Amino acid sequence: MRVVFMGTPEFAVPTLQHLINSEYSVVGVVCQPDRPSGRGKKIQVGPVKTLALAQNIPVFQPEKMKAPEFLETLRSWNPDVIVVAAFGRILPQIILDLPPKGCLNVHGSLLPKYRGAAPIQWAVINGERETGVTIMMMDAGLDTGAILEQAVMPISAEDTAGDVASRMAEMGGRLLVPTLQKWVAGSMTPRVQNESQSTLAPILKKEDGLLDWSQSASTLANRVRGLSPWPGGYTFVNGERWGIWRVQVSEKDEDLSSDNHHDLPGAIVGVTKQAIHVQTGHGVLDLIDIQPANKKRMAVSQYVAGHQIEEGMKCG
Secondary structure, three states, X not given: OEXXXXXOOHXXXXXXXXXXXXXXXXXXXXXXOOEEEOOOOXXXXXXXXXXXXXXXXXXXXXXXXXXXXXXXXXHHHOXXXXXXXXXXXXXXXXXXXXXXXXXXXXXXXXXXXXXXOOHXXXXXXXXXOEEEEEEEEOOOOOOOOOEEEEEEEXXXXXXXXXXXXXXXXXXXXXXXXXXXXXXXXXXXXXXXXXXXXXXXOOOOOHHHHEOOOOOEHHHHHHHHHHOOOOOOEEEEEOOEEEEEEEEEEOOOOOOOOOOHHHHOOXXXXXXXXXXXXXXXXXXXXXXXXXXXOOOOOEEHHHHHHHOOOOOOOEEO
């Protein structure tokens, strides 16, 4: 059984590794083109490409999915099935129709919920207490294909999107191979998605990290978790940009300040060695780990030891 794998980031690595360890033959890997990254804007080789090259698997990185050279290479690999995980590109119909056993996608949500580019992040942002992996048949729509298999995993109150993605990546790899075996053997019947239950998980942008202090403390806490590790939550204090990396909803039921002028959303209403307490639209949010401009991430205890943070100062 000849398999072509399409994927680029760390999330896709366990799926490729499980395929390599299986009885199937991975005859080619398709990744996004290498892009400049970091402050030095050096070209970075992606994790999937690194693994494929280490296993002497041919790699193709097309700029365009319909480029004749790419389609010719894909046909020469003669795949029986194409497996996709976090590839980041919509496959045109000419590719979907190429393998006899179709194209299978490892998607990071319990479809039809959270269709789109950022399903893990939005599940955490929205305060979901569980999510999961879906192995689906790909069609021309955005994550609209029929479902082959699903597995559920919990989301704890402390999990960031990065934590969930790490566990889910391994779950997806483990789920893919036995699902593929059943699909190839003809012992699975795809299940059509219920369109009435569908939700979207659009791609996140850097500006989505700006915190809106008129929201509740619990909503903001979920958002900070869902934005980690990228793009990261942030706010401004006295004109300085602070990255907000770890927070918790304050155990205080009421405002920490007796001055009503400090009760406005975004007002700092208390400072301790462990946290900076910020009033929100409902409740108080404790800032635990922050990243001041041009500094490394640090505990609030480190920051307040060398900086004067007072009640009444404003975030936002």
